[in-house]
Amino acid sequence: MTLLRPGDFLLLTAGGFVVVGLALFSWGGGRGDTAIIRVAGQVVETSSLARARLVSVNGPLGMTQIEIQPGRARVASDPSPRQLCVKRGWLSQAGDAALCLPNQVSVEIRGRSAAYDTLGY
Amino acid sequence: MTRSVIELPVSADDRRIAGLAAIAIGLTLAEAAIPSPVPGVKPGLANIVILLVMLQYGWKTAAWVSLLRVLAGSLLLGSFLSPGFWLSAAGATLSLAVLAAARHLPARWFGAVSLSVLAAFGHISGQLGLAWLWLLPTAALVKLLPVFAAAALLFGAINGFIVARLLAADEQAKRQSSPCTPL
Numbered sequence: 001m002t003l004l005r006p007g008d009f010l011l012l013t014a015g016g017f018v019v020v021g022l023a024l025f026s027w028g029g030g031r032g033d034t035a036i037i038r039v040a041g042q043v044v045e046t047s048s049l050a051r052a053r054l055v056s057v058n059g060p061l062g063m064t065q066i067e068i069q070p071g072r073a074r075v076a077s078d079p080s081p082r083q084l085c086v087k088r089g090w091l092s093q094a095g096d097a098a099l100c101l102p103n104q105v106s107v108e109i110r111g112r113s114a115a116y117d118t119l120g121y
Numbered sequence: 122m123t124r125s126v127i128e129l130p131v132s133a134d135d136r137r138i139a140g141l142a143a144i145a146i147g148l149t150l151a152e153a154a155i156p157s158p159v160p161g162v163k164p165g166l167a168n169i170v171i172l173l174v175m176l177q178y179g180w181k182t183a184a185w186v187s188l189l190r191v192l193a194g195s196l197l198l199g200s201f202l203s204p205g206f207w208l209s210a211a212g213a214t215l216s217l218a219v220l221a222a223a224r225h226l227p228a229r230w231f232g233a234v235s236l237s238v239l240a241a242f243g244h245i246s247g248q249l250g251l252a253w254l255w256l257l258p259t260a261a262l263v264k265l266l267p268v269f270a271a272a273a274l275l276f277g278a279i280n281g282f283i284v285a286r287l288l289a290a291d292e293q294a295k296r297q298s299s300p301c302t303p304l
Contacts, residue, residue, distance in 0.1 A: 003282065007232070008235045015238055015242070015277075022266045023267035
């Protein structure tokens, strides 16, 4: 008997497909194509992630700057004391979000299919 | 006062199961010393023994060896009844269930590698299934699925290949020791 039989190759290939399928399913998530910027819960700007631009919005503490580059977005500067939303870094996956709670600003990335029905902050 | 001696009859099967389980337990202990980046991702060397036992002595013996391995291994490692023990037991149980079905695959087409890979996938399914139901019923586990599946495929294939090699060597040794038997 040979060490590897025809069915073994078939099964190994099938296993490979399972692994790739799982990776796409659980890591793919879908890249986002739209950034939704909210101030105090109200959408103030819906911007495509197609080209680079800088969006400035005003919250209770002052101005928050959101930088958009092809395929990703981030909070570039914010007056919030702990800078959590700035430290969140670049957002690119659908469902990613950066929240600047003291300044009541949020940036959320949306894909073609929404990862969540709704997000409550 | 009478001294009574309780004697438990020990059959040849019992001795064989004990010896094989001891080998599997030894491999489990050796493997526990290997550091792993993700808990639960291990080569599963004891599964080499389980699969060999199944192919040589049948599924029932393999089930005994596997469950004794989980029990005694956890006692020696001090993880008896801990979450890790239950995850291990769930993995071993589902792996045995998969093997019970997979051993009926035509041997002409599917060798030890197939059985080993299927058993490895059964193992992680049991582990992750229990972990998901009991410990982490959140989406976090989903992110680890591909890592576990890739490990199962890789280690399942390697272990299966080792089993196939051992079986081939065994067959060859038998053939050489009795050259008169018609092949």
